[in-house]
Amino acid sequence: xxxxxxxxxxxxxxxxxxxxxxxxxxxxxxxxxxxxxxxxxxxxxxxxxxxxxxxxxxxxxxxxxxxxxxxxxxxxxxxxxxxxxxxxxxxxxxxxxxxxxxxxxxxxxxxxxxxxxxxxxxxxxxxxxxxxxxxxxxxxxxxxxxxxxxxxxx
Amino acid sequence: xxxxxxxxxxxxxxxxxxxxxxxxxxxxxxxxxxxxxxxxxxxxxxxxxxxxxxxxxxxxxxxxxxxxxxxxxxxxxxxxxxxxxxxxxxxxxxxxxxxxxxxxxxxxxxxxxxxxxxxxxxxxxxxxxxxxxxxxxxxxxxxxxxxxxxxxxxxxxxxxxxxxxxxxxxxxxxxxxxxxxxxxxxxxxxxxxxxxxxxxxxxxxxxxxxxxxxxxxxxxxxxxxxxxxxxxxxxxxxxxxxxxxxxxxxxxxxxxxxxxxxxxxxxxxxxxxxxxxxxxxxxxxxxxxxxxxxxxxxxxxxxxxxxxxxxxxxxxxxxxxxxxxxxxxxxxxxxxxxxxxxxxxxxxxxxxxxxxxxxxxxxxxxxxxxxxxxxxxxxxxxxxxxxxxxxxxxxxxxxxxxxxxxxxxxxxxxxxx
Numbered sequence: 006x007x008x009x010x011x012x013x014x015x016x017x018x019x020x021x022x023x024x025x026x027x028x029x030x031x032x033x034x035x036x037x038x039x040x041x042x043x044x045x046x047x048x049x050x051x052x053x054x055x056x057x058x059x060x061x062x063x064x065x066x067x068x069x070x071x072x073x074x075x076x077x078x079x080x081x082x083x084x085x086x087x088x089x090x091x092x093x094x095x096x097x098x099x100x101x102x103x104x105x106x107x108x109x110x111x112x113x114x115x116x117x118x119x120x121x122x123x124x125x126x127x128x129x130x131x132x133x134x135x136x137x138x139x140x141x142x143x144x145x146x147x148x149x150x151x152x153x154x155x156x157x158x159x
Numbered sequence: 160x161x162x163x164x165x166x167x168x169x170x171x172x173x174x175x176x177x178x179x180x181x182x183x184x185x186x187x188x189x190x191x192x193x194x195x196x197x198x199x200x201x202x203x204x205x206x207x208x209x210x211x212x213x214x215x216x217x218x219x220x221x222x223x224x225x226x227x228x229x230x231x232x233x234x235x236x237x238x239x240x241x242x243x244x245x246x247x248x249x250x251x252x253x254x255x256x257x258x259x260x261x262x263x264x265x266x267x268x269x270x271x272x273x274x275x276x277x278x279x280x281x282x283x284x285x286x287x288x289x290x291x292x293x294x295x296x297x298x299x300x301x302x303x304x305x306x307x308x309x310x311x312x313x314x315x316x317x318x319x320x321x322x323x324x325x326x327x328x329x330x331x332x333x334x335x336x337x338x339x340x341x342x343x344x345x346x347x348x349x350x351x352x353x354x355x356x357x358x359x360x361x362x363x364x365x366x367x368x369x370x371x372x373x374x375x376x377x378x379x380x381x382x383x384x385x386x387x388x389x390x391x392x393x394x395x396x397x398x399x400x401x402x403x404x405x406x407x408x409x410x411x412x413x414x415x416x417x418x419x420x421x422x423x424x425x426x427x428x429x430x431x432x433x434x435x436x437x438x439x440x441x442x443x444x445x446x447x448x449x450x451x452x453x454x455x456x457x458x459x460x461x462x463x464x465x466x467x468x469x470x471x472x473x474x475x476x477x478x479x480x481x482x483x484x485x486x487x488x489x490x491x492x493x494x495x496x497x498x499x500x501x502x503x504x505x506x507x508x509x510x511x512x513x514x515x516x517x518x519x520x521x522x523x524x525x526x527x528x529x530x531x532x533x534x535x536x537x538x539x540x541x542x543x544x545x546x547x548x549x550x551x552x553x554x555x556x557x558x559x560x561x562x563x564x565x566x567x568x569x570x571x572x573x574x575x576x
Binding site: 055077149 | 357
C-alpha cells in the first residue's frame with residue numbers, strides 16, 4: 006500500500022474532525038469495523054475496554070448524533086497534528102499501519118492546550134470502489150488522564 | 160484564594176442549621192479543605208483503595224490515595240491485605256512510585272534503601288552498622304519504633320477499603336443493611352477488570368459526589384438517558400439513604416412506562432425528543448443478570464466511592480481530591496470472571512454510556528466545573544437543596560434530593576459543623 010495514500014487518508018480524517026464536519030467521520034470506516042479509544046496502560050495490561058468502543062459504522066453515526074443532539078459540553082474544537090504512517094505489514098490491499106498523533110483542544114475561552122497524544126493502530130483496507138477505509142482504528146492514547154470530558158472523537 | 164467568609168470564626172456557620180442549605184465556601188475554602196482531608200478522609204471513614212482482583216497473589220500491590228494520603232495496598236504471605244502510608248520513615252520519600260506491581264518480600268525505598276516488609280514494618284536500614292565500624296545508626300536506635308502509618312483494611316465483595324482511624328465501625332455497620340444488600344446484589348461473584356481511565360474534573364470533589372447522589376438531575380441533564388428510556392423520573396425507582404446519610408443507592412425499575420405520560424413534555428423539558436433513535440441499537444442490548452427488574456443502580460459509599468450498574472455496564476469510581484477546585488475521578492470498568500465472549504462484547508459496547516466519553520455521563524464531567532465557576536464570587540451565599548423536602552430518609556421517587564442532603568448530614572457530622 007502506498008504511503009502517500011495513507012497520508013492523504015489521515016489528512017482527510019483529521020480535517021473532517023478539525024473543521025467539525027463530523028457527519029463525514031463515519032465514512033472513513035468500513036460498515037463492519039472497530040473504533041476504540043484506549044490507553045497504552047490498558048493495552049499493556051491486556052484490558053479490552055475503551056473510552057469509546059464501536060464495532061459498526063452505525064455506532065459511529067450514533068456518536069455523532071449524540072454529539073450534535075444530546076450531549077452537553079462547553080464549546081470546543083480540536084486541531085490534529087498527525088505524523089507519518091509506518092506500514093507494519095501490507096498485503097492484498099490491506100495494511101497494518103501505525104501513525105502518531107497529537108490533539109490540541111481549543112476551548113471557548115480561547116485556551117489552547119495539548120489534550121491527547123498517542124498512536125493510531127490501524128487496519129486499512131482497499132474497498133471495491135478503490136477507496137481506503139479503516140477496518141480498525143484503535144486510538145492508543147499515551148496517557149490515561151483525560152481532562153473534563155471527551156465529546157469529539159480522536 | 161481569598162475567601163471573605165471564614166467558616167471557623169462564624170457562630171452558627173451552617174446557614175439555618177439545615178442540610179437543605181449549603182454554603183458555597185465549602186467548595187472554595189483552603190482551610191476547610193485541609194480539615195476535610197484530616198477529618199473526612201483520614202477520619203472515621205472507610206475509603207476504597209483497590210479491588211481484591213488487583214492484588215490476587217502474595218506480593219501484589221497497588222498504590223492509591225486516601226484523600227491526600229498516599230498508600231500502598233499489598234497482599235501478604237497469609238493472603239491478608241495490608242495498607243500503609245506510602246512514605247519512608249526515614250526522609251519521607253514515596254516507598255513505591257508505580258501504580259502497582261509485584262514484589263518478593265520487601266519494599267525498598269530508592270532514596271537510602273530502607274526496606275519494609277509486606278505489613279509496612281521497617282526491616283532494613285542500609286549501612287545500619289556503618290562501614291568498617293564507622294558511621295551508621297546509633298546503637299540505641301529502635302528500628303521497631305519507626306514505620307509508615309498503618310491503616311486498617313476490610314474487604315467486602317471483592318472491594319478493599321482502608322481507614323486510618325481505630326474508631327471506624329466494621330464496614331457492615333458503617334454501611335447499614337440496605338446499602339450492604341445493594342452492594343452484594345451486584346458484586347455477587349468474582350470480577351474481571353476490563354479497563355481503567357482517569358477523568359480530571361475542574362471542580363471540588365464534593366460537587367461530583369453530590370452529582371452522583373443527585374437523582375433529580377439524571378434525566379434532565381442527560382438527554383441520552385431520557386430519550387432511550389434508560390432512566391426517566393416517571394419510571395419506577397427510588398433512592399435509599401443510609402441512616403447516617405452518607406451512603407446511598409438509587410435505582411430504576413425496568414417496567415413498561417405509561418405511554419400516555421406527558422410529564423416531561425408538560426415541563427417543556429429538553430430531554431423529551433421523540434425523533435432521536437440509535438442507528439445501531441445493539442448498544443442497549445441488555446440482559447437481566449441480577450435476577451431482578453433493577454436496570455440501573457448507582458451506589459455511593461461516603462466519602463468517595465461509587466459502584467455503578469447501568470444495564471450490563473459495571474464500574475467502580477473513586478473520587479480523589481486534588482485541592483479545592485480539582486479532583487480526579489478514577490474509573491475501573493469490570494465484568495465477571497465467568498463472562499461469556501458475548502457478555503464481554505455486550506459490556507464493551509455498553510461502556511460507551513459511561514466514563515469521560517460516556518453518552519450518559521460526559522455532562523457530569525463539566526457540570527461540576529460550571530458550578531465551581533458560577534459560585535466564584537458567592538462564598539457567602541447558599542445553594543438550595545429542597546426537592547422532596549428537607550429530610551434525608553429513603554424515598555420511593557427520584558424526584559428528590561434526599562441523598563444529597565444525606566451527604567451533608569454525614570459531612571457536617573465528620574467535620575464537626
